[in-house]
Amino acid sequence: MKKGLAETIVDFLSFSNHDADRVSVLSGFSSRRWEKSLRWLDDSGLSFYFLHRLKKLHADSMVPVWVLSRLERDFAANQERVDYMWQRFDQLNRAFHAAGVRFVALKGLTLVPEFCPYGSLRYQADFDYLVDEQCLPVAELVLCKAGYRPKDTHSKLESLFVIPHAPDPSRNGDQYDARAGHAVELHLSVWHSDLHKLPAIPNLFSVEQGVTHQRNGYSFVALADQDAFLLQIVHACSHLFTHWIRISSLLEIGYFLQRRTADTDLWNRVAQRVGDNRALREFAAVVTGLVATLFSPSIPPLLHTWSIQLRVAPRTWIERYARDWALSKLPVHQFSPLPKTKFDLFLRQQYDDENGHLQSVMRVQQPWSSSRVSRIISSVKADPWLFLNAGWWKRQLLVRRTLYHALADLRYFFEIPRWLWRTRVKSGDSRLNPQ
Numbered sequence: 001m002k003k004g005l006a007e008t009i010v011d012f013l014s015f016s017n018h019d020a021d022r023v024s025v026l027s028g029f030s031s032r033r034w035e036k037s038l039r040w041l042d043d044s045g046l047s048f049y050f051l052h053r054l055k056k057l058h059a060d061s062m063v064p065v066w067v068l069s070r071l072e073r074d075f076a077a078n079q080e081r082v083d084y085m086w087q088r089f090d091q092l093n094r095a096f097h098a099a100g101v102r103f104v105a106l107k108g109l110t111l112v113p114e115f116c117p118y119g120s121l122r123y124q125a126d127f128d129y130l131v132d133e134q135c136l137p138v139a140e141l142v143l144c145k146a147g148y149r150p151k152d153t154h155s156k157l158e159s160l161f162v163i164p165h166a167p168d169p170s171r172n173g174d175q176y177d178a179r180a181g182h183a184v185e186l187h188l189s190v191w192h193s194d195l196h197k198l199p200a201i202p203n204l205f206s207v208e209q210g211v212t213h214q215r216n217g218y219s220f221v222a223l224a225d226q227d228a229f230l231l232q233i234v235h236a237c238s239h240l241f242t243h244w245i246r247i248s249s250l251l252e253i254g255y256f257l258q259r260r261t262a263d264t265d266l267w268n269r270v271a272q273r274v275g276d277n278r279a280l281r282e283f284a285a286v287v288t289g290l291v292a293t294l295f296s297p298s299i300p301p302l303l304h305t306w307s308i309q310l311r312v313a314p315r316t317w318i319e320r321y322a323r324d325w326a327l328s329k330l331p332v333h334q335f336s337p338l339p340k341t342k343f344d345l346f347l348r349q350q351y352d353d354e355n356g357h358l359q360s361v362m363r364v365q366q367p368w369s370s371s372r373v374s375r376i377i378s379s380v381k382a383d384p385w386l387f388l389n390a391g392w393w394k395r396q397l398l399v400r401r402t403l404y405h406a407l408a409d410l411r412y413f414f415e416i417p418r419w420l421w422r423t424r425v426k427s428g429d430s431r432l433n434p435q
Helices: 005-012 020-028 029-043 047-056 065-098 131-144 227-242 247-260 264-274 278-295 303-308 310-321 322-326 341-353 355-363 370-382 383-388 390-395 397-432
Strands: 103-106 127-130 150-151 156-162 181-187 209-213 218-223
Touching: 005 020, 005 029, 005 397, 020 131, 020 209, 029 065, 029 370, 047 065, 047 156, 065 103, 065 218, 103 209, 127 131, 131 150, 131 156, 131 181, 218 227, 227 264, 227 278, 227 383, 247 278, 264 303, 278 303, 278 322, 278 383, 303 322, 310 322, 310 397, 322 341, 341 397, 383 390
Parallel strands: 103 218, 127 181
Antiparallel strands: 103 127, 150 156, 156 181, 209 218
16 A cells, blocks of 8 residues: 555654665655645654755655745744744743742753754744742743743643733744744643543652753753653653644654664663653653654663563554554644544553543543534524535634544544454463563
8 A cells, every 4th residue: 555645754754764765755746745744744843854854865856846945944934933942941041040940941942962953953832841839939920021921721730821912823824933922831740640540650850850951052951861761751641642742752752762772871770760660661662662663763672671561452552553643634633534543542541540441532621612612603693604614614623623523533432343352362462472
């Protein structure tokens, strides 16, 4: 079966693909397919990684000229945005230090160069900080003085701040513009086990574990390499268990693995940090397996051992479902017949405190609200012809999300018998061929 363009691009970015001749397959796709895939490239975070690989292999001619032009234009804009974000990042760090806030910067710009060779290859949408709970009120005041305003997150463990009246990149499509809005998130914990009824991982990270880094001429406090890796693991899991993930985050984990596979000291520190926490050890194995199915990086012996020790169900999910799930259309509410985005529920059940796939489905946040329904009904009453207006229906996110959840749930329920059969067969193979 011929691969789709998204899957072909992921294969093109694989760490095992060093043959420039294989890029010729990219030229076999129509302009229409490329046009549809540009949104996917942006949503997946792979646009500039893809452009970088094209340039590195001198394979520019394998894609339409207008596609290359679009990627180069966005990349130039993103370079300006990243420069601007570095300046904002430094300003915030200095303001926090001056106010006596105890904090550690997370993800984002701190991932360069260990997880990403150049900051301009990433889309920087926000800043994340782990903050000491006693310092939270002061940190919030610092952000207000810097021009940010709080936005409700319905969570006691994180605070979200945005710049009011900044252009919304999700609406105007100019997400790479330096002036497009960005957010600041203050976290008291990086793993919200209560939110999704998942196993707790106590004392995972704290502000005391921060170390000073020097990057791009700036100084900031962030996590050490072993903690940064584990943070990427739990961050990937937090998305994995909520039906979507930005594939670039998996590519960045793969980049880290590829570069640090032979660093025995690093993996000894990782093993020490994980200790006897079974959930964290399995999360690391699951995410590593997901990364391996997509990008084939080198896998260090520690993670290989943890992968072998995985229970039957998680191993079955990685082998049979991980790739299809990761390559599902983004965003999740985009129309797709019988989407596979809820196949993550099969994996989620293995770590669900309440156990049971029906409960897992029912706990998905409902996409509607009475106020939204009322607005739609009022609009239709005022202008009944809206029922025949395709553009109007396309703008109704409520309708699209409701349709998505209905179709994704249906696809999930259809898959349950096959999942049960596959895990039963896998269990039989494991008994016949013990590791």
